[in-house]
Amino acid sequence: MSNEQSRLANPVIISCSNLKGGEGKTTIARHLVHYASEVLGLRVLAADFDPQGNLTDSLTSEKASARSSTADLYADDFDLSGVSVLESATNISVLPANKKSLEALAEVAGGRKALVSRASSNLRAVAKAYDVVIVDTPTNAPLCYLAGIAASDGSVSPVQMDVYGLRGATDFVKELPRVRATYNARHKHLGFVVNRFNARAKSHAEILDQARASNLPILDTVIRDRIAVQDALSRAMPVWRGPRGTVNRNASKEFKTMCREVFAAVGVDLAKVGA
Numbered sequence: 001m002s003n004e005q006s007r008l009a010n011p012v013i014i015s016c017s018n019l020k021g022g023e024g025k026t027t028i029a030r031h032l033v034h035y036a037s038e039v040l041g042l043r044v045l046a047a048d049f050d051p052q053g054n055l056t057d058s059l060t061s062e063k064a065s066a067r068s069s070t071a072d073l074y075a076d077d078f079d080l081s082g083v084s085v086l087e088s089a090t091n092i093s094v095l096p097a098n099k100k101s102l103e104a105l106a107e108v109a110g111g112r113k114a115l116v117s118r119a120s121s122n123l124r125a126v127a128k129a130y131d132v133v134i135v136d137t138p139t140n141a142p143l144c145y146l147a148g149i150a151a152s153d154g155s156v157s158p159v160q161m162d163v164y165g166l167r168g169a170t171d172f173v174k175e176l177p178r179v180r181a182t183y184n185a186r187h188k189h190l191g192f193v194v195n196r197f198n199a200r201a202k203s204h205a206e207i208l209d210q211a212r213a214s215n216l217p218i219l220d221t222v223i224r225d226r227i228a229v230q231d232a233l234s235r236a237m238p239v240w241r242g243p244r245g246t247v248n249r250n251a252s253k254e255f256k257t258m259c260r261e262v263f264a265a266v267g268v269d270l271a272k273v274g275a
């Protein structure tokens with residue numbers, strides 16, 4: 001199916017967000033990016049709001065200087081026509097993270113609310129040239145993660161089955177009403193994706209039962225802890241792609257199912273885009 005045919009009527013913006021680092025946000029973000037471009041044939045922008053720039057690094061080899069970056073979205077003289085993204089693979093563009101500029105935002109005058117609102121509305125303007133925008137966010141830089149959540153139609157949050165993971169998930173759910181009231185009333189929490197699950201750990205199964213019995217919105221797909229995920233990261237590919245013998249079928253299935261669940265939850269009609 002060609003891009004023209006599969007183009008969505010309105011761009012869909014999804015942020016990968018939670019309030020705890022290391023749970024798998026960037027891993028999920030990069031798989032959503034690849035799934036949307038490769039499997040759904042959509043035009044994708046990956047917008048990296050994490051000063052660490054992991055999503056940028058996993059999608060580009062080029063150094064991101066002298067180009068636009070997500071920090072530009074906060075500027076009062078932001079110029080949409082001057083945006084210059086990096087081209088990654090077919091159908092994948094990247095608005096990279098620039099560590100220094102994102103960190104410098106903390107020093108910019110203007111107040112959090114004004115800056116976050118400006119960045120999110122500018123990202124929505126940039127999104128109009130794409131079908132899907134996947135936003136990666138950090139956990140400890142509010143200006144950055146709030147802009148990502150505020151701009152997006154929905155957020156998806158990885159969570160690991162331990163006490164800290166669950167606590168982070170509960171905190172995130174508590175934070176969302178405030179984000180909705182301040183920035184985007186229509187923002188939807190698409191759900192938590194259980195990540196790095198170990199079927200042999202009794203505690204993981206117990207915490208998963210506990211989480212499912214609670215009010216936390218947990219998606220059906222459970223992603224296991226697999227070396228294949230880290231191997232795929234080193235070859236800068238999604239888990240379902242790689243030379244013969246390197247692709248783990250179970251990991252591929254889990255990640256593809258997770259992507260379908262997320263796109264369906266945000267309202268993408270998978271049958272319509274030919275998936």
Ligand SMILES: Nc1ncnc2c1ncn2[C@@H]1O[C@H](COP(=O)(O)OP(=O)(O)O)[C@@H](O)[C@H]1O
Binds near residue numbers: 028195
């Ligand atoms: N299902 C998984 N199995 C194995 N390793 C994983 C899995 N999910 C994530 N990882 C690894 O865990 C680390 C943290 O994940 P990452 O996506 O960078 O988290 P975050 O962006 O939330 O900080 C990375 O090294 C990543 O490759």
Ligand SMILES: [Mg+2]
Binds near residue numbers: 025050137
């Ligand atoms: Mg990350």
